[in-house]
Amino acid sequence: MDRQARPSAREFAAQGQVVAAMPDDAGLVSRPRRLRRTAALRRLVAQTRLSASDLVLPMFVKEGIDEPVPIASMPGVLQHTRDSLRKAASEAVANGVGGLMVFGIPAAKDARGSAADDPGGIVQLAVADLVAEVGDATVVMTDLCLDEYTDHGHCGVLVESATGALTVDNDATLQRYASIAVAQATAGAHVVAPSGMMDGQVGAIRTALDRAGFAEVAILAYAVKYASAFYGPFRDAAECAPRFGDRRSYQQDTANSDEALREVDLDIAQGADIVMVKPAMSYLDVVRRVRDRVDVPVAAYQVSGEYAMVEAAAANGWIDRESVIVESLTSIRRAGADIVLTYWAAEAALLLRDSR
Numbered sequence: 004m005d006r007q008a009r010p011s012a013r014e015f016a017a018q019g020q021v022v023a024a025m026p027d028d029a030g031l032v033s034r035p036r037r038l039r040r041t042a043a044l045r046r047l048v049a050q051t052r053l054s055a056s057d058l059v060l061p062m063f064v065k066e067g068i069d070e071p072v073p074i075a076s077m078p079g080v081l082q083h084t085r086d087s088l089r090k091a092a093s094e095a096v097a098n099g100v101g102g103l104m105v106f107g108i109p110a111a112k113d114a115r116g117s118a119a120d121d122p123g124g125i126v127q128l129a130v131a132d133l134v135a136e137v138g139d140a141t142v143v144m145t146d147l148c149l150d151e152y153t154d155h156g157h158c159g160v161l162v163e164s165a166t167g168a169l170t171v172d173n174d175a176t177l178q179r180y181a182s183i184a185v186a187q188a189t190a191g192a193h194v195v196a197p198s199g200m201m202d203g204q205v206g207a208i209r210t211a212l213d214r215a216g217f218a219e220v221a222i223l224a225y226a227v228k229y230a231s232a233f234y235g236p237f238r239d240a241a242e243c244a245p246r247f248g249d250r251r252s253y254q255q256d257t258a259n260s261d262e263a264l265r266e267v268d269l270d271i272a273q274g275a276d277i278v279m280v281k282p283a284m285s286y287l288d289v290v291r292r293v294r295d296r297v298d299v300p301v302a303a304y305q306v307s308g309e310y311a312m313v314e315a316a317a318a319n320g321w322i323d324r325e326s327v328i329v330e331s332l333t334s335i336r337r338a339g340a341d342i343v344l345t346y347w348a349a350e351a352a353l354l355l356r357d358s359r
């Protein structure tokens with residue numbers, strides 16, 4: 004669309020394309036259009052504000068690479084080196100983003116995800132870098148899960164059932180999460196964000212943090228995480244697609260929303276400081292229900308597939324990229340999210356700053 008080529012309203016009228024004004028005899032008292040007439044009026048009555056400080060940037064750091072690696076299905080998103088992560092994080096913080104969420108990709112994976120709680124593991128090192136670099140100016144958060152670290156790609160450790168089927172062992176996984184939480188807190192994370200959807204994960208992590216002297220470290224619980232096909236591109240980015248089966252035995256069924264409230268209640272009872280709904284766009288009804296129910300901050304995660312769809316359509320010239328970014332983020336805020344995780348956080352922060 005070439006905006007330059009379009010006539011102004013005045014030129015358009017001069018072309019004789021305007022219906023003659025009617026006398027104001029329609030008998031309308033209420034005319035909602037009055038408050039939409041000018042940009043200033045619209046701004047004055049806007050109910051939802053979007054600001055850079057609401058946005059959290061998810062970032063990937065990979066062990067054993069010398070240069071950042073682009074992710075094909077997420078144009079503009081990189082697997083960072085420790086060095087490039089630090090630079091990109093400083094930039095995002097300078098743009099005003101509210102926080103960073105760090106995901107690590109280790110060089111070697113095994114069945115129990117040993118790199119996840121290794122004090123010398125990639126996330127621990129990267130978090131220490133970030134806390135030293137920007138820790139006073141932002142909130143450094145860590146994704147707390149096992150799927151990036153296990154060779155089988157599941158979010159927990161596996162157990163063989165009597166029939167020989169492999170399933171994720173909930174309670175054995177909790178012990179791993181507890182240890183990862185302490186490793187991430189030791190590295191300096193301000194907030195840990197358990198995303199594995201194991202029952203009791205928030206409580207297990209809270210207890211472990213408190214015992215290790217990290218009572219002040221907060222928990223952002225991925226309380227409501229659906230088994231979603233919108234995570235596809237992320238699994239390329241974090242190299243964590245499950246090698247067999249899927250995550251439906253621990254992530255929630257798309258069909259349900261009462262269950263989301265139950266999950267949120269359980270997590271808050273176990274000590275969650277912030278609760279998150281994920282993905283965002285297809286679950287805005289759930290965001291609203293959760294917001295109406297709880298009195299802790301609510302986050303929503305605009306996930307990789309949401310990002311990839313917009314980038315792909317924009318690359319084809321089918322949608323106006325920047326407008327769609329701002330519209331999608333505003334919708335998530337309007338649905339009730341206080342905090343939005345988005346791969347556009349750094350860019351959107353700039354856009355919002357420039358539009359003031």
Ligand code: PBG
Binds near residue numbers: 149199233238305307
């Ligand atoms: C699990 C995790 C996932 C995402 C965030 N944390 C993937 C999954 O459950 O398969 C998805 C994020 C996205 O799609 O942007 N550690």
